[in-house]
Amino acid sequence: MPDHPVDFSLSCPLPDSRHTRILLAHGGGGTLMHQLIERIFVPAFQGQPAGPLHDGAVLELRDRLAFTTDSYVVNPLFFPGGDIGKLAVCGTVNDLAMCGARPLCLSAGFILEEGFPIEDLRRIARSMREAADEAKVAIVTGDTKVVDRGKGDGLYINTAGIGLVAEGVRISPAAVRPGDVVLLNGDVGRHGVAILAAREGFQIETRLESDCAPLADAVLHLLDAGIEIHCLRDCTRGGLATTLVEIARDARLQIEIAEAAVPVLEETRGICEILGFDPLYVANEGRFAAFVAPADADRALDLLRAHPQGAGAGRIGVVSPDPSGLVVLQSGFGSGRILDMLSGEQLPRIC
Amino acid sequence: MKYLDEYRDPGVARQYAAAIARMVTRPWTLMEVCGGQTHAILRFGLDQLLPPEIALLHGPGCPVCVTPVELIDKALALAARPEVILASYGDMLRVPGTSGSLLSVKAAGGDVRIVYSPTDAAALAERHSERQVVFFAVGFETTAPANAMAVLQAERKRLRNFSLLVSHMLVPPALEALLASPNCHVQGFLAAGHVCTVMGFREYEAIAREHRTPIVVTGFEPLDILQGVHMCVKQLEEGRAEVENQYARSVRPEGNRAAQEAIRRVFRVSDRRWRGIGDIPRSGLALREEYQEFDAERRFPFVSEVVARESPDCISGLILQGLRKPRECPAFAAACTPETPLGATMVSDEGACAAYYRHRRP
Incomplete structure (x- = not known):
């Protein structure tokens, strides 16, 4: 006997939300995707200046800006001294720093492979938050896509970042x-x-x-x-x-x-x-x-x-x-x- | 670092160079056999430390460089097959065949994997029983024992999906071939320390005697090489032609008997073609009759149809024989670069052209 009621209706049943692995539906824009954002990314990134829920972040700036982006495909995802999440934050923060910029905010795009363990994603999101806190930068907007099993390497992350460059700084x-x-x-x-x-x-x-x-x-x-x-x-x-x-x-x-x-x-x-x-x-x-x-x-x-x-x-x-x-x-x-x-x-x- | 810094002490290096300069009374031409030695010489600028009387020629001891283009082409043909996993040492991947390299076959969908040991390739075969794993077994006497061990392991585990594409070379026949050439200027050899670690140096004694050429078994660190040069020049100045062992911390006269036994069990001596040099009788190893089932060329007969062609602009043969220096090649650093290599000597980390390109270009 199943331990929960079985849905006999003809409509496509909502996928079980207690999944331990990423399903294609997690990238489909529906309930599962929203659950993923609410359960993984919001808790990880909350308390930062802007939330990641809107289509984009609105920034009010009148300074010189540095702007950069980088994608992270490291294998293995977890390694001694860090993981892909820490790398994705530090790498982009560092690119801004090399322009002499004070990092202000980041975006984070996740390309997840179907079947990726959700617990790993949670760990990675947490370590992104820790790295962001250390770098005094906020993750203000993001995106999630899921690709078929076998078409990704577990997880890829892209981050982009904006930083402020002080007057007189000319680094090149x-x-x-x-x-x-x-x-x-x-x-x-x-x-x-x-x-x-x-x-x-x-x-x-x-x-x-x-x-x-x-x-x-x-x-x-x-x-x-x-x-x-x-x-x-x-x-x-x-x-x-x-x-x-x-x-x-x-x-x-x-x-x-x-x-x-x-x-x-x-x-x-x-x-x-x-x-x-x-x-x-x-x-x-x-x-x-x-x-x-x-x-x-x-x-x-x-x-x-x-x-x-x-x-x-x-x-x-x-x-x-x-x-x-x-x-x-x-x-x-x-x-x-x-x-x-x-x-x-x-x-x-x-x- | 222990066992490394001691052999890279610049002060001692200068003392050795000065001792060589004091001893030398006329020009001498030496050849370091191994590509690893060539790279150390250029990386540390050892040739610049030596007195102008001493000329160093760079020998044929780069396994990647002397693997004939036919074998590269066979590896490419095998790697392109959907059922094959082609396992190789990393530095074979960029070596150009007639058209393309293993890297380009990999990009086109071939399953090419870098392994660090042939036993890793045998383990791949165990994990992928539905696929055929072919290990590209290149190298000199140094890599032969591990390749033999992989065959013995595969036999013990009854792996039916593991085979070797063998391109094994032996150093002493190549030295004899060089010395027999009428163009040869080599007056003394620094023999390859790692090859002799496996094989010992008894087989060099006849070569030294018959060709009246001193041979000093030499290591790979800066002080090893300078000491090897010192010993070789001393012999030349004193009119001796003997085999001496500079690399005694690794090489025993009889070599490593267990490793030799593994080679003998699995391989037999065979004729081999050397890329850029040509056919040298009894200069290689092939799988013995009883291990034919592990021979990729037998398992995949279609590879014998491969037709290979060398770039006509590449003079790597002359370079491998010490007859030309890389900078004397019109294609060097022009049509031929590490990104667009015409020959293997520009590819391998141990290739003479790559060494000059990296360390001595302008």
């Missing part, structure tokens, strides 16, 4: 000048290695955690202190090396980096050695390079080191007047090598 590769000092806020390579180690089938045991963190506060800490920042870039996909190559090309200047000055944790280095990866090309989610005027460099470094997101900060290099547009890594061997972009992702080597 074009603002980089010869003599600028390159600062980095901590050790590199940890996020990529933590993700790789968490992947199924990878029998590498490590206690390494992703460095995933919101960086806006650390950046504003520098800007508020009047540090003359010329360029900022977070070292995500492609790692520190790719970030620097992009800036050197756009600035048409040479960046000289001292290999020994770039912090890499021993455990990160060890795993990278085993897999044949170069930690300078491994992704980070809480690291940025700051190009600051030489006169401000020492003070900027002290300020960074006093901030929780910059405790491991260091001075890693300098911009030279050479218009080569290259990044040269000075090894302790007295020889320089060029850092270039990789043509694709790093692939593990044979031997």
Whole structure:
């Protein structure tokens, strides 16, 4: 005997609302979708300045704005040091921060695969809220779609964000000048290695955690202190090396980096050695390079080191007047090598 | 980091370079056999530390580079089949065949998976009993033992859906072929430390003696390579031609007997074609008769119909034989880049062209 009355009517019965997994109907615009929003997203994001229930959020602004968007498809969804939700908030917050902006609000779009566990979605929404609180940003509007089983990877998230840019802040590769000092806020390579180690089938045991963190506060800490920042870039996909190559090309200047000055944790280095990866090309989610005027460099470094997101900060290099547009890594061997972009992702080597 | 930083000490490296410079009285041409050594040399700028008398040629020891284009094409044909999961080491995925690479077959819907060990590929076969798992077994003596173990495992577990596409090369016959070539300038070899970890170095003694060429079994870290150069130049200066072991922390004269036994059980010595170099007799491994059921070329006879063609503009053969440097190729960094490689030497992390492209372009 079923433990609840059976509906014998000919109409399509309302799907059971006590589902533990996402159904196609959760994206259909009907009752289930509203339940999903009310039970998952509203509790997670409530208490923030605007609710996510309306078609859009209305913002009253008259300032300079930074606007950015990014999509998150990380696999696995949960990894040591974070999950896709934290990543989706931090990533977009950090893109705003790299414009020198104070993050104001985010949108969040969810593409769910049919069959995705609702409890996982709840966990992810909660961690988005925690990350948003830490970054002092509100999630003000959103969207949910469900795709057929097998046509997604569990969950994808897109976030877009708006931030306010203070008067006089001009941060871009074009603002980089010869003599600028390159600062980095901590050790590199940890996020990529933590993700790789968490992947199924990878029998590498490590206690390494992703460095995933919101960086806006650390950046504003520098800007508020009047540090003359010329360029900022977070070292995500492609790692520190790719970030620097992009800036050197756009600035048409040479960046000289001292290999020994770039912090890499021993455990990160060890795993990278085993897999044949170069930690300078491994992704980070809480690291940025700051190009600051030489006169401000020492003070900027002290300020960074006093901030929780910059405790491991260091001075890693300098911009030279050479218009080569290259990044040269000075090894302790007295020889320089060029850092270039990789043509694709790093692939593990044979031997 | 332990076992790493000790071998990357710049101060000691400079001392070694200075000792080599003090010793050398005339020009010498050495060849490092392994692509891993080539990359370390360019990455750490070791060639720039050496006195100008010492020329380093880059050898054929990059497994990705010397895998013949026919085998790549066979892998592409297999990967395109709906029933096949093609499992491969990551760096084979971008290697160009006659048309396309495993990455392009994957994008077109082929099931291509990166594995870190051939036993992972055997585990894939166990999990997907309805599919055929083919492991692309490339490499030298270093990868052969693990590939043999995967076959033995598959046999024990009676996996009927696991096979190897074998492209196994042996280093000593290639060195002999190089030395026998009339164009050969090589006066001393830095032999590949990992190959010798498996095989030992007894089989190099006859080569050193007959060709009067010193061979120093050498590791892969900067100080390993500089010490290997030092030992090799010392032999040349003293008129000796012996086999010496720089990489004694890993290599024993007799090698790893258990690994050799696994190779012998599963594989037999066979003729092989080397990409860019040509056919070298008895320079490879093939599955023994009793393990034919694990041979992908037998299981899928259609792959023998593959017709392969090399890019006429690629001179990787000359580069792999040490007859040209990458920058002497007109296509280098022009028509041929890591994004649009004409030959495998531009693809692999261990390929000489890729090493020059990454570290020494302008």
